[in-house]
Amino acid sequence: MDLPADTIDQLPDKVLLQIFSYLPHKEICRLARTCKKWRQIAYDTRLWSFVSLRPEISGLHVTSLDTLLHLISHRFSQTLRYLELPMELITHTVLHELASKCPNLTHILLDFSTAMQLHDFNDMQAFPTKLRYMCICLSEVIFMEGFMRKIYNFINGIEVLHLVGTYEKVEEEEEEIYEVINIHKLKAATPNLRVVNLYGINFVDDSHIEAFSSNCIQLECLAVNYCAKVTGSSLSTLFNRCRKLKTLLMNQTNLLSEHVQAVEWEKTQLQELDITATDLSTECLMDLLVRVPALRWLSAGQQDGFNDSVLRAFSERGNAKHLVALDLDALDNLSDEALRQFITKYGSQFRGLSLSGMPHITDQLWIAVLPVLKYAKILVMGTTDRLSTKIHVDQLMDAIANNCLNLERLELRWDPEALRFSDKGQKAIDIIRVKCLKLSCLVLTDGRYYEIVKANFERADRKTVVRTTTNCRVNNCYLLNFYKDLLFN
Structure with missing residues (x-):
């Protein structure tokens, strides 16, 4: 008598579930049409703890709010921990359902970047309360205060905040700049922030950095990459108030040398610094690298002022013995011999x-x-x-x-x-x-x-x-x- 051939269906359900866990959700949805057994496994809530519903990212496109509400109740439920929502799915009904049906949701991304008009949030009375991470992709023209005012009471536990601007969409001819989100009010609602990333926001300036420093004494990491209005005038205040700050990323900002030199770097806990393409003077770079106590990560490319003297001063008078990462991109005034020695x-x-x-x-x-x-x-x-x-x-x-x-x-x-x-x-x-x-x-x-x-x-x-x-x-x-x-x- 011939024995039946081994097939994948003979694997235990827990093994199949483990295999499915390595697949993207778009592929899992396709496999759900194979048979009843695979459909049951594909819809197991344990496979849906990290979900992106942005079609350009995950390939998943939810066409109706009713479908999303059903998914939240039956497929996401208590296992959902990370969720990305596109603008058309961000409504007060959806957010109410997430608050009541997904108690373990800790990470959320809200993409308003393509928004031309917001939904009505006047009736919104609930929002996920266990969030530790929140990312908001801002629109160029839509003001967020109507939405933000409704969630301020629910987000005081957030530790990581991303506000993503429209730097990559800016045209050469500058149009009027709108402050589409009120950072001064937002910082008052988020006192437990450890990490703040303000990426490519055209209206962010030094006053916004000072605002976060006034209420977020737990801050350990601040990134303002591609925020062109930042000049560094609030850096001294930032380090005086945020004693735990270890990481400062300021790529492509308009730092002024006098503001950078005014900081008491020797009293900071700074370990990681990005000053790429900030056009600081040779004197400023030398002063900075000599006074920072112990850098472990440094990115200082595209600086005309970074030359052999700066690198030599960092080596001889600075503290480079903890340095584990170094990025020196496009430094034409730096010789190969100086690099070799360092x-x-x-x-x-x-x-x-x-x-x-x-x-x-x-x-x-x-x-x-x-x-x-x-x-x-x-x-x-x-x-x-x-x-x-x-x-x-x-x-x-x-x-x-x-x-x-x-x-x-x-x-x-x-x-x-x-x-x-x-x-x-x-x-x-x-x-x-x-x-x-x-x-x-x-x-x-x-x-x-x-x-x-x-x-x-x-x-x-x-x-x-x-x-x-x-x-x-x-x-x-x-x-x-x-x-x-x-x-x-």
């Missing part, structure tokens, strides 16, 4: 190093310092500028593989025309694939060498490792203490 001295403690955008930093410097970078997890090298010399990428890959066994992310930004490799280059690729087993992301500029590396990794069934600079960029943000809290969208 990396030789401190490279053994680095977990992330980015020296991109500098034509004079070639494979020769990297090959010289790689033996020191034995604990590096993230490396970014190369430039899109046209070079007069060739990059011997086979030797470089071989050096990386033999020295950086803990490497997780690597990016080579050199143009394909600058890369020189031989027909035997497959051996170097094999070595980095075999030795760097933790490597999850290898980014290259699209070209012949990219195709060779991609094919090599795909033959070894590592299809998601090799990517192009068109779709992916590597940086040191993964090494931030608050990286997971700072994630949004």
Whole structure:
């Protein structure tokens, strides 16, 4: 008698549930149409604890409020912890249902970025009360106060707040800027904030930073990246009031050197700092890096004032012995010799190093310092500028593989025309694939060498490792203490 063939249906339900948990929700919904058993597993509430209903993110599109209300009651229920809602699904009825049926909801994202008109929230009497994380994607023109006034009494437990602006949508011809959300009122309702991220909001200025500092003494991380009106005039007040502040991210702000130098940096607890593209003077950069007690993460690229003197002062008179991540992008006034000396001295403690955008930093410097970078997890090298010399990428890959066994992310930004490799280059690729087993992301500029590396990794069934600079960029943000809290969208 022939025994029945083994099939996936013979697996226990708990094993199938575990398998389904690795799939995106769009795929789970498709598999629910396979059979009754799979439908039952696909609708298990344990698979629906982290849900995005934004079609552009998850592919899930709920077409009616009645459908969403049914999902909240029967599929999300008590297991729901994280939810993303698009503008059309944010109504007082939905929020009431979430408050009553999803008591364990702690993370919510409300996307108003495409809103041209808000729903009526006059009748809203309830809102989720256990929130620890809230992200609001702001509209360019819709004022939020009518909605915010209704939720102030429910959000005092929030510890992580993201307000996401429309920086990427701003056109060259500046239109009138609207303060679409009242930050001064919001800060009074959220006294327990640890992490505040104000990303790309065109109306945010120093008064808003001062507002948070006046009521949020638990603040440990503040990010105001791409908030062009921030000049740093409130930094002294911020550090005087928020003694626990460890992370300050101010990429692409308009910091003024006199405001930065006025801060008593030596009395702060600052550990992580991003001043990329802030146009600070050489004197200011030197003063800052010498006085900060113990930086562990620094991003200071695109600064004309950052030169050898600044790096030398940081090395000799500053405190760089705790530095684990360094990003020095496009610093044309920094010599390769100064970098070599600094990396030789401190490279053994680095977990992330980015020296991109500098034509004079070639494979020769990297090959010289790689033996020191034995604990590096993230490396970014190369430039899109046209070079007069060739990059011997086979030797470089071989050096990386033999020295950086803990490497997780690597990016080579050199143009394909600058890369020189031989027909035997497959051996170097094999070595980095075999030795760097933790490597999850290898980014290259699209070209012949990219195709060779991609094919090599795909033959070894590592299809998601090799990517192009068109779709992916590597940086040191993964090494931030608050990286997971700072994630949004």
